[in-house]
Amino acid sequence: xxxxxxxxxxxxxxxxxxxxxxxxxxxxxxxxxxxxxxxxxxxxxxxxxxxxxxxxxxxxxxxxxxxxxxxxxxxxxxxxxxxxxxxxxxxxxxxxxxxxxxxxxxxxxxxxxxxxxxxxxxxxxxxxxxxxxxxxxxxxxxxxxxxxxxxxxxxxxxxxxxxxxxxxxxxxxxxxxxxxxxxxxxxxxxxxxxxxxxxxxxxxxxxxxxxxxxxxxxxxxxxxxxxxxxxxxxxxxxxxxxxxxxxxxxxxxxxxxxxxxxxxxxxxxxxxxxxxxxxxxxxxxxxxxxxxxxxxxxxxxxxxxxxxxxxxxxxxxxxxxxxxxxxxxxxxxxxxxxxxxxxxxxxxxxxxxxxxxxxxxxxxxxxxxxxxxxxxxxxxxxxxxxxxxxxxxxxxxxxxxx
Amino acid sequence: xxxxxxxxxxxxxxxxxxxxxxxxxxxxxxxxxxxxxxxxxxxxxxxxxxxxxxxxxxxxxxxxxxxxxxxxxxxxxxxxxxxxxxxxxxxxxxxxxxxxxxxxxxxxxxxxxxxxxxxxxxxxxxxxxxxxxxxxxxxxxxxxxxxxxxxxxxxxxxxx
Numbered sequence: 080x081x082x083x084x085x086x087x088x089x090x091x092x093x094x095x096x097x098x099x100x101x102x103x104x105x106x107x108x109x110x111x112x113x114x115x116x117x118x119x120x121x122x123x124x125x126x127x128x129x130x131x132x133x134x135x136x137x138x139x140x141x142x143x144x145x146x147x148x149x150x151x152x153x154x155x156x157x158x159x160x161x162x163x164x165x166x167x168x169x170x171x172x173x174x175x176x177x178x179x180x181x182x183x184x185x186x187x188x189x190x191x192x193x194x195x196x197x198x199x200x201x202x203x204x205x206x207x208x209x210x211x212x213x214x215x216x217x218x219x220x221x222x223x224x225x226x227x228x229x230x231x232x233x234x235x236x237x238x239x240x241x242x243x244x245x246x247x248x249x250x251x252x253x254x255x256x257x258x259x260x261x262x263x264x265x266x267x268x269x270x271x272x273x274x275x276x277x278x279x280x281x282x283x284x285x286x287x288x289x290x291x292x293x294x295x296x297x298x299x300x301x302x303x304x305x306x307x308x309x310x311x312x313x314x315x316x317x318x319x320x321x322x323x324x325x326x327x328x329x330x331x332x333x334x335x336x337x338x339x340x341x342x343x344x345x346x347x348x349x350x351x352x353x354x355x356x357x358x359x360x361x362x363x364x365x366x367x368x369x370x371x372x373x374x375x376x377x378x379x380x381x382x383x384x385x386x387x388x389x390x391x392x393x394x395x396x397x398x399x400x401x402x403x404x405x406x407x408x409x410x411x412x413x414x415x416x417x418x419x420x421x422x423x424x425x426x427x428x429x430x431x432x433x434x435x436x437x438x439x440x441x442x443x444x445x446x447x448x449x450x451x452x453x454x455x456x457x458x459x460x461x462x463x464x465x466x467x468x469x470x471x472x473x474x475x476x477x478x479x480x481x
Numbered sequence: 482x483x484x485x486x487x488x489x490x491x492x493x494x495x496x497x498x499x500x501x502x503x504x505x506x507x508x509x510x511x512x513x514x515x516x517x518x519x520x521x522x523x524x525x526x527x528x529x530x531x532x533x534x535x536x537x538x539x540x541x542x543x544x545x546x547x548x549x550x551x552x553x554x555x556x557x558x559x560x561x562x563x564x565x566x567x568x569x570x571x572x573x574x575x576x577x578x579x580x581x582x583x584x585x586x587x588x589x590x591x592x593x594x595x596x597x598x599x600x601x602x603x604x605x606x607x608x609x610x611x612x613x614x615x616x617x618x619x620x621x622x623x624x625x626x627x628x629x630x631x632x633x634x635x636x637x638x639x640x641x
Contacts, residue, residue, distance in 0.1 A: 134600070135598065136600075137600070163617035163618060164617065164618040165618060165619070196618070197573070197574035197618070197621070198617075198618065199574075199601070199602060199603065199614050199615060199616055199617060199621065200592075200600075200601075200602075200603045200614060202574070237576075239578075240576045240577065240578040240579070241574045241575060241576070241577055242577040242578065242581070242585055242588050242589040242592055243574075243592055243614070244592055244593055253600070259618065261617075261618070261619075263619060266618060266619070267619075268572075268619070270550055270572070270573075276530060277530070277549060277550050279550065279572070279573040355551070356551075356570070356571075356572075356620055357572075357617075357619055357620040358620060369622070371616075371617060371620065373601070373617050375600065375617070376600060376601035376602075376617070377599065377600040377601060378599065378601060380599075380601045380602050380615070383637075383638065385636075385637075385638055386638065391604070395596050395598055395599070396604045396605070396606065397596065397598060397599025397601070397602075397603065397604065398598075398599060431598075444599055444601065444602070445602070445604055446601070446602040446613075446615050447604075447613050447615070447624065447637075447638075448615075448622075448624075448641055449602070449615050449616075449622060451601055451602060451615065451617075453601055
């Protein structure tokens with residue numbers, strides 16, 4: 080498996096590079112810079128249907144995890160690359176995932192530490208373990224990661240109070256794990272280090288099947304591994320080619336570090352620092368809305384049918400189904416920058432009708448009062464994600480830039 | 482005789498069961514927001530240790546709860562005191578068991594059977610109950626409302 084994967088990537092990337100240089104369909108918007116494919120800080124990424132063969136616009140990669148300070152390792156493919164979350168979560172083989180490597184558990188006293196990690200439409204539950212994480216030539220040592228495990232202690236009632244389902248299977252997750260490389264270093268932050276009622280209750284100490292909320296220090300929390308790389312640790316750039324029509328797959332690169340190497344120097348970009356909510360602003364038809372950039376969102380999710388004039392699909396209220404493709408323009412802005420974004424919304428039912436396609440640049444859906452610039456936003460754009468309090472040549476994180 | 486005694490004992494157990502159940506049912510709406518009344522706002526305020534700010538339009542009042550951890554919850558009340566909408570925004574996932582009150586089960590069941598093709602926000606409509614979830618890790622936002630209980634002239638887009 081490993082040998083095959085190592086052999087396949089350079090060939091695919093070389094093919095993509097040749098196609099691009101021949102004008103074969105892929106192009107790259109900002110300054111037409113070619114996608115970086117070589118360097119010890121460059122990791123291949125791909126948009127395809129994922130390991131469950133059920134994901135539209137899913138951005139995936141392979142990570143190598145090792146028992147800390149050993150050469151006992153496992154490659155895990157089909158891990159979702161998510162700039163909307165923080166830290167590595169791997170689906171256990173008990174949940175249908177690839178992870179079989181036995182990693183040391185994080186403990187508190189005699190209890191095992193478990194985590195309830197909330198996502199918008201689901202949650203992941205399972206123990207916290209430690210691993211060395213290798214991605215490209217970079218390595219983060221002894222990193223707390225979550226193992227998503229349906230056989231772990233009983234899910235605490237508070238973990239279910241969001242009413243959303245548990246994502247504990249390959250089918251539900253659509254991935255063998257989630258690599259959270261967003262603009263924060265931990266998945267919780269200061270609030271989880273507190274005791275008492277202000278603790279939001281993400282981390283638990285579990286004895287047997289019973290779990291109770293614990294205070295978890297910043298360094299024990301599940302961590303964005305990029306922030307723990309010895310170098311190139313201030314953020315990353317996601318580079319994907321432009322897409323003009325639906326396709327089965329799309330290759331690109333994830334480049335670690337911002338302005339730390341010759342291959343990640345900052346070109347002419349607009350910088351969008353995050354406010355205290357982790358957002359910046361987007362204006363549309365004269366109104367201003369909160370917005371964010373999220374490679375883990377699989378469409379452009381924005382506003383509602385009444386505001387956009389777009390019909391929501393009758394068979395899936397998560398997407399828009401206009402009778403004819405519609406063009407839009409919005410402006411993202413911050414105190415530092417202002418950038419116009421043009422995009423097209425097509426009928427999701429029509430897009431999905433060709434069962435071979437999984438890359439959709441015109442897939443969009445409703446998101447009342449908000450702009451979620453999901454994966455189609457990344458096509459043809461170098462998107463920079465800078466981690467909180469880390470310095471870069473264009474200012475300190477957290478910010479997005481493009 | 483024996484069957485009759487059994488019957489009355491069963492009746493007593495039944496009545497006991499009913500009163501325990503109604504006590505439990507009363508406990509739930511006591512801190513339920515959506516579909517509840519204004520007294521639930523105070524209960525929510527106490528539960529999340531929040532400051533409370535009230536604003537008024539001609540059609541409804543908005544009760545904004547702001548917790549020290551950055552959670553903002555707005556509860557929209559009709560002149561009758563009936564809460565017809567709630568919104569939330571903050572770093573943690575919302576406690577919808579609390580915010581949706583008696584509608585929570587309906588939402589939870591609908592979620593179990595909803596399509597998961599969209600990886601992002603979610604719009605769920607079931608009868609008069611509309612629930613929208615959005616955001617991402619460390620930044621959650623959304624709203625829920627009862628579409629048949631919006632005061633006359635109030636559009637869903639106003640609920641933020």
